[in-house]
Amino acid sequence: MKKTPPRAAFQGEMGAFSQEALRRFLGDGAVAVPCQRFEEVFLKLKNKQVSAAVIPIENTLAGSVHENYDHLVTYEFPIVAETSVRIVHNLIVPPGVAFRDVRRVFSHPVALNQCLQFFVKNPQVEKVPFYDTAGSVKTILEEGLKDAAGIASSIAAEIYGGKILKRSIEDDRQNFTRFFLLRPQDWKTKSPLPAPKGWKTSLVFTVRNIPGTLFRALSAFALRDINMAKIESRPLRGKPWEYLFYLDFMGHIDDERTRNALGHLRELADFLRVLGCYPRGD
Amino acid sequence: MKKTPPRAAFQGEMGAFSQEALRRFLGDGAVAVPCQRFEEVFLKLKNKQVSAAVIPIENTLAGSVHENYDHLVTYEFPIVAETSVRIVHNLIVPPGVAFRDVRRVFSHPVALNQCLQFFVKNPQVEKVPFYDTAGSVKTILEEGLKDAAGIASSIAAEIYGGKILKRSIEDDRQNFTRFFLLRPQDWKTKSPLPAPKGWKTSLVFTVRNIPGTLFRALSAFALRDINMAKIESRPLRGKPWEYLFYLDFMGHIDDERTRNALGHLRELADFLRVLGCYPRGD
Numbered sequence: 169m170k171k172t173p174p175r176a177a178f179q180g181e182m183g184a185f186s187q188e189a190l191r192r193f194l195g196d197g198a199v200a201v202p203c204q205r206f207e208e209v210f211l212k213l214k215n216k217q218v219s220a221a222v223i224p225i226e227n228t229l230a231g232s233v234h235e236n237y238d239h240l241v242t243y244e245f246p247i248v249a250e251t252s253v254r255i256v257h258n259l260i261v262p263p264g265v266a267f268r269d270v271r272r273v274f275s276h277p278v279a280l281n282q283c284l285q286f287f288v289k290n291p292q293v294e295k296v297p298f299y300d301t302a303g304s305v306k307t308i309l310e311e312g313l314k315d316a317a318g319i320a321s322s323i324a325a326e327i328y329g330g331k332i333l334k335r336s337i338e339d340d341r342q343n344f345t346r347f348f349l350l351r352p353q354d355w356k357t358k359s360p361l362p363a364p365k366g367w368k369t370s371l372v373f374t375v376r377n378i379p380g381t382l383f384r385a386l387s388a389f390a391l392r393d394i395n396m397a398k399i400e401s402r403p404l405r406g407k408p409w410e411y412l413f414y415l416d417f418m419g420h421i422d423d424e425r426t427r428n429a430l431g432h433l434r435e436l437a438d439f440l441r442v443l444g445c446y447p448r449g450d
Numbered sequence: 451m452k453k454t455p456p457r458a459a460f461q462g463e464m465g466a467f468s469q470e471a472l473r474r475f476l477g478d479g480a481v482a483v484p485c486q487r488f489e490e491v492f493l494k495l496k497n498k499q500v501s502a503a504v505i506p507i508e509n510t511l512a513g514s515v516h517e518n519y520d521h522l523v524t525y526e527f528p529i530v531a532e533t534s535v536r537i538v539h540n541l542i543v544p545p546g547v548a549f550r551d552v553r554r555v556f557s558h559p560v561a562l563n564q565c566l567q568f569f570v571k572n573p574q575v576e577k578v579p580f581y582d583t584a585g586s587v588k589t590i591l592e593e594g595l596k597d598a599a600g601i602a603s604s605i606a607a608e609i610y611g612g613k614i615l616k617r618s619i620e621d622d623r624q625n626f627t628r629f630f631l632l633r634p635q636d637w638k639t640k641s642p643l644p645a646p647k648g649w650k651t652s653l654v655f656t657v658r659n660i661p662g663t664l665f666r667a668l669s670a671f672a673l674r675d676i677n678m679a680k681i682e683s684r685p686l687r688g689k690p691w692e693y694l695f696y697l698d699f700m701g702h703i704d705d706e707r708t709r710n711a712l713g714h715l716r717e718l719a720d721f722l723r724v725l726g727c728y729p730r731g732d
Binding site: 401 | 661665
């Protein structure tokens with residue numbers, strides 16, 4: 169019996185960096201389903217139009233994608249894997265266009281801002297903000313623009329038949345985006361996942377708004393030598409100046425140490441939910 | 451000798467919510483200097499075109515304004531006051547326009563999204579995303595649109611001569627934005643500031659990326675019963691997956707307890723800077 173390839177939703181046009189993460193998670197055979205908005209990605213998974221979703225959660229230059237933190241709490245899909253993709257911005261043109269022809273460069277404002285040195289060195293080209301990185305390549309190729317380039321991933325060049333004129337024009341190479349793979353609540357893996365670098369667990373909690381409670385909550389981990397990888401706060405709706413805390417730490421949910429830490433945290437937290445336990449990525 | 455009124459920069463058009471914060475900080479006499487971007491606000495203060503700046507730092511629904519956290523570290527202007535403004539969205543039209551005439555409502559996408567119940571109850575009106583709340587009122591008044599309204603503050607109605615058709619159409623009344631007043635580095639107050647609710651201090655620090663360091667950093671405050679009001683993390687440039695932490699706590703920088711806590715934190719932190727010490731706001 170032939171296996172049906174998985175269908176996975178992501179935000180952006182075909183060729184977005186999320187699609188590179190999607191390939192790494194699910195292989196080349198997976199069907200990538202583009203969505204306009206992050207919430208649409210979650211809704212497609214909810215409505216069973218896809219069997220997986222890929223979302224960016226943080227970038228090493230821009231910070232966390234806070235909207236997705238909010239959706240993780242609302243939709244309750246478990247995180248089953250993480251990966252980080254180096255963001256490489258390429259200058260892409262329609263075939264036949266030479267660099268001397270390029271007068272306008274289209275891309276998402278964040279990408280344009282991450283390639284400022286290129287624009288300083290090439291004052292003859294104008295920055296044109298566009299709604300999407302891959303979408304800029306799609307558009308200049310579809311419209312056959314002879315004086316324009318897009319800034320996007322190499323996958324975008326491949327998909328739309330563009331030519332990469334200059335590779336890796338980003339200012340800062342320490343530019344990575346971390347992605348999560350989400351599955352439906354009832355999803356079960358047939359074989360245990362490989363975790364050569366160990367496991368990571370993500371959770372969200374609130375504590376009463378009294379002095380020292382966050383410190384005590386973190387003590388549940390620190391006193392057991394559990395290594396925290398990240399903490400993020402988000403406003404708590406309806407309770408001005410109170411916060412939800414998102415925590416990533418090293419360890420599997422079934423480790424005794426982790427179970428004890430979560431038991432300890434439960435004593436202190438008003439609300440606690442595990443968002444996922446997944447093999448640690450690169 | 452007549453005192454020159456202070457000039458203060460803020461982001462947005464005249465009538466933005468930042469201007470309401472500016473009035474509270476500096477009184478009706480202050481000259482409000484609108485800027486297009488947040489960085490322009492900091493640059494105007496740096497270039498001495500203004501003697502103060504007003505920036506939003508967090509909203510109880512949308513979360514922190516991360517860009518401004520980054521600018522606080524770059525520009526080093528001390529925070530000298532905080533206030534929080536309730537965000538009240540009003541439906542504003544040119545004089546003579548009645549509610550039955552309104553077919554289009556212009557505003558910033560965040561404001562439109564905070565008034566969804568109004569749009570559900572009034573399906574005859576279309577949402578039109580605009581670059582600014584107050585700017586939407588400015589435009590419909592300037593162009594004398596007869597079928598359009600803007601969503602903005604009551605100050606915007608006052609400034610541009612608009613009529614408030616419906617007050618407070620936001621879905622969630624727990625909608626507050628916290629603002630900071632910034633002054634030049636060499637600014638000194640002539641008389642001590644009143645602080646009926648006590649003092650607050652904001653700082654930023656980094657810790658070595660080894661297990662337990664954030665917990666130990668917070669212990670500097672928790673072990674001295676110093677109440678933390680907020681913690682926020684931001685990516686550290688050039689060091690993927692490491693973070694800057696922004697902390698607000700209750701206490702004056704000259705309190706013995708605070709001095710001891712900061713001394714303790716200095717032992718643990720790679721980098722530590724006090725961003726300001728200011729009377730606690732509402």
